[in-house]
Amino acid sequence: MKQDEIFVITINRELGSGGRTVGEKLAKRLEVPFYDKALIQELKKKYGLTTEEIERLKGQEHNWWAEFKRSIMMMPNYVAPRIVPDYASMPDFLITDDIFKAETEILKGIAADGSCVIAGRSGFYIFRDHPNHLSILIQASMERRIERVMQKQNVTAEKAEAIIKKVDESRENYVKKYTNSSRYDTRNYDLVINADNHSEDEIVEMIILYLDLPLSKIIF
DSSP states (O other): OOSSSEEEEEEEEEETTHHHHHHHHHHHHHOOOOOOOHHHHHHHHHTTTTTHHHHHHHOOOHHHHHHHHHHHHSSSSSSOOOOOOGGGGGOGGGGOOHHHHHHHHHHHHHHHHHHEEETTHHHHHTTTTTTTTEEEEOOOOOHHHHHHHHHHOOOOOHHHHHHHHHHHHHHHHHHHHHHOOOOOOOOGOOOEETTTTOHHHHHHHHHHHHHTTOOOEEEE
16 A cells, blocks of 8 residues: 555454554544544435435536535534444444445545545445555454443443344344455455454554555454
8 A cells, every 4th residue: 555645444343343443543643534434324414415416416526525525614613523333223234225325435435535544334345446445354352342342331241242243243244235245254355453462552553564564465
């Protein structure tokens, strides 16, 4: 990946692995925007970004996302959304083909506008043909994942494990439906990281190190 050109880094992660936090920290380190599922859904809902509306915008502007972003930032009382994911209320299996297409176009518009880090949303598939794309998978043991979800959501170990299993199933079904692949297939990624025994900051350092190495594949 060439850091001196527009790039997109996509992070697929297991719930409880710390992948979202890694994405935020990495984006901050690289001084680029960070986007995740919750933000994309909020944009789609708040501004009515259906497939039809996106096609209309694309027909009017060469870079429709840049124009759209400028328009919403000029709106009175505009505040950039800071969304906290609510995993229980966002079931991927309810996503329709039209929603997937709309989200895909939003993500492509975002990436065309400038370098960014994107968490989730089948980014490894959506940007598979992008000329300057790095695809990352962050995993962790069930023990670590349960512990993290317990802390983040203030639930028991049993509840945390149930949440993880439900989200795992939902995300895998989503990926299989729209990419005809598995989110666990490491061939979809350039970089695979086991988060066990590593802090989020350490994982960010691993990624930064990888960006400077002349390697095509590596597993930590």
